[in-house]
Amino acid sequence: xxxxxxxxxxxxxxxxxxxxxxxxxxxxYFLEDDNVVAKLFHIxxxxxxxxxxxxxxxxxxxxxxxxxxxxxxxxxxxxxxxxPGEKFMPLDYPSGLxxxxxxxxxxxxxxxxKLEIQKFPNINMVDLxxxxxxxxxxxxxFNLIDTSRWYPEENVVNENLENLNWxxxxx
Numbered sequence: 001x002x003x004x005x006x007x008x009x010x011x012x013x014x015x016x017x018x019x020x021x022x023x024x025x026x027x028x029y030f031l032e033d034d035n036v037v038a039k040l041f042h043i044x045x046x047x048x049x050x051x052x053x054x055x056x057x058x059x060x061x062x063x064x065x066x067x068x069x070x071x072x073x074x075x076x077x078x079x080x081x082x083x084p085g086e087k088f089m090p091l092d093y094p095s096g097l098x099x100x101x102x103x104x105x106x107x108x109x110x111x112x113x114k115l116e117i118q119k120f121p122n123i124n125m126v127d128l129x130x131x132x133x134x135x136x137x138x139x140x141x142f143n144l145i146d147t148s149r150w151y152p153e154e155n156v157v158n159e160n161l162e163n164l165n166w167x168x169x170x171x
Contacts, residue, residue: 003066044074059116060144083143085134088171105140113142121157
């Protein structure tokens with residue numbers, strides 16, 4: 001739970017590992033422990049900050065350690081707990097949902113996530129989009145991933161919930 005100075009050789013070892021997914025900002029890889037993921041950024045920016053490594057949640061994959069490139073001192077990525085699930089709009093299902101999902105399970109998962117988001121009223125959950133909202137069909141719960149662009153801001157819980165509602169409405 002802190003900043004870890006890493007050599008580029010180690011970052012390359014991660015990149016040659018098991019890739020989970022990639023996006024505009026970076027790519028995610030499993031580490032040796034399958035419950036921990038490293039997100040490595042494509043481009044380093046000197047203004048980038050990673051917040052909330054002290055926060056814990058069963059539904060939100062907050063950062064654990066920030067990985068600092070030893071050559072340049074820039075943030076190369078961060079680690080986080082692996083959160084299982086599928087994007088809420090997989091191409092395999094025209095409605096975005098598996099046909100066997102019960103509406104009561106979906107409603108309960110939403111209520112649970114809503115309560116979880118309310119626990120963090122001073123976190124602006126930027127990039128809370130369908131790509132970063134996963135549904136775990138086995139445990140019937142939502143998981144939020146990719147928190148690297150989230151930042152501190154007072155009293156934004158209503159905006160976060162409104163954004164969540166809009167995103168889920170599209171699904």
